[in-house]
Amino acid sequence: MTDDAYAALDGLGAAPLWRFYGNLFPAQPRSRAVPYRWSWRDLRPHLLHFSETLSLHEAERRVLMLVNPGLTDPPATVNTLYAGLQIILPGETAQAHRHTSNAFRFVLEGEGAHTTVNGEPVRMAPGDLLLTPGWHWHDHTHQGDAPMIWLDALDYPMVNALEAGFYEQYHQRLQPLTRTADLGSRLFLHGRLTPAWIEPAGPNSPVTRYPWAETARALDAIADDATGSEVDGIALEYTDPFTGGPVMPTIGCRIHRLRPGFDGAGRRHTASTIVNVVRGEGATIVDGVRLEWSEHDTFAIPGWATYRHVNASASQDAVLFSYSDEPVMRSLGLYRTEPGDPGA
Numbered sequence: 001m002t003d004d005a006y007a008a009l010d011g012l013g014a015a016p017l018w019r020f021y022g023n024l025f026p027a028q029p030r031s032r033a034v035p036y037r038w039s040w041r042d043l044r045p046h047l048l049h050f051s052e053t054l055s056l057h058e059a060e061r062r063v064l065m066l067v068n069p070g071l072t073d074p075p076a077t078v079n080t081l082y083a084g085l086q087i088i089l090p091g092e093t094a095q096a097h098r099h100t101s102n103a104f105r106f107v108l109e110g111e112g113a114h115t116t117v118n119g120e121p122v123r124m125a126p127g128d129l130l131l132t133p134g135w136h137w138h139d140h141t142h143q144g145d146a147p148m149i150w151l152d153a154l155d156y157p158m159v160n161a162l163e164a165g166f167y168e169q170y171h172q173r174l175q176p177l178t179r180t181a182d183l184g185s186r187l188f189l190h191g192r193l194t195p196a197w198i199e200p201a202g203p204n205s206p207v208t209r210y211p212w213a214e215t216a217r218a219l220d221a222i223a224d225d226a227t228g229s230e231v232d233g234i235a236l237e238y239t240d241p242f243t244g245g246p247v248m249p250t251i252g253c254r255i256h257r258l259r260p261g262f263d264g265a266g267r268r269h270t271a272s273t274i275v276n277v278v279r280g281e282g283a284t285i286v287d288g289v290r291l292e293w294s295e296h297d298t299f300a301i302p303g304w305a306t307y308r309h310v311n312a313s314a315s316q317d318a319v320l321f322s323y324s325d326e327p328v329m330r331s332l333g334l335y336r337t338e339p340g341d342p343g344a
């Protein structure tokens with residue numbers, strides 16, 4: 001065929017497959033996301049600055065997006081998932097809304113705020129994980145006496161790619177409180193004893209808040225008698241009490257304890273992962289890039305990137321909170337994993 005023959009196809013809505021083969025069917029995934037670390041120490045002053053100069057009536061949510069240098073348009077943190085740092089001041093409220101994207105908060109700093117989720121006020125304290133599953137109304141109110149900062153997580157890059165994004169504002173700034181405080185946690189956070197009269201109401205965990213005290217108790221209970229994973233340390237999955245599976249259909253959340261001196265084995269998987277450092281200092285090597293981290297830093301491990309974690313301390317644990325799209329990969333039969341060496 002001549003070039004004219006190719007040009008003639010342009011106006012007909014057709015293209016020669018043989019010119020696209022390598023891109024459409026790569027031998028293995030090539031993420032546009034890059035390994036990257038966002039510094040808490042560097043970003044926190046900017047958050048505080050905007051909290052002083054921008055009201056929550058001007059910005060529906062006061063959030064700094066953590067934008068992966070490889071994923072700027074539309075902005076995302078890894079291919080399918082997003083992370084942002086949100087700040088709210090004492091006395092402030094954030095407008096009630098809902099969206100089909102699943103979301104959660106992981107609290108980094110401050111106390112005294114609550115998120116209302118479908119009429120249930122849910123308390124927030126450092127280390128707590130709060131779920132706002134897709135199409136659940138949510139707003140925030142802060143009645144404490146110091147700024148509160150949390151990590152916001154959403155699956156909007158995936159939902160928008162699927163062209164399933166819907167959004168709606170509530171007709172008032174805040175929802176009425178129609179359930180007692182922390183009901184979703186009190187009903188379900190009793191280990192293996194699950195309320196028998198409650199039917200699952202959706203594809204997400206009914207637990208509204210996984211309090212840090214429970215998470216810490218679970219980590220401590222596995223004191224020194226389990227070696228855990230050679231890749232991810234003592235890694236515990238936050239679960240849906242009805243299914244034992246991930247907390248939301250698109251996002252799985254884990255807490256990891258890396259023992260002093262932990263020098264992990266390398267691995268890769270198709271799931272894209274975002275990690276927030278709860279405490280400790282160390283490094284994660286991702287495809288030859290060394291990401292040094294300390295408390296409250298966030299970092300991205302793109303899908304199919306080989307990584308390994310190192311706890312830099314010989315005397316202190318490091319604790320990492322991670323979330324990934326593994327539930328999607330598994331449910332679609334696309335989850336693959338293999339050991340590897342990230343180099344560096």
Ligand SMILES: [Fe+2]
Pocket residue numbers: 097098099103138
């Ligand atoms: Fe939201």
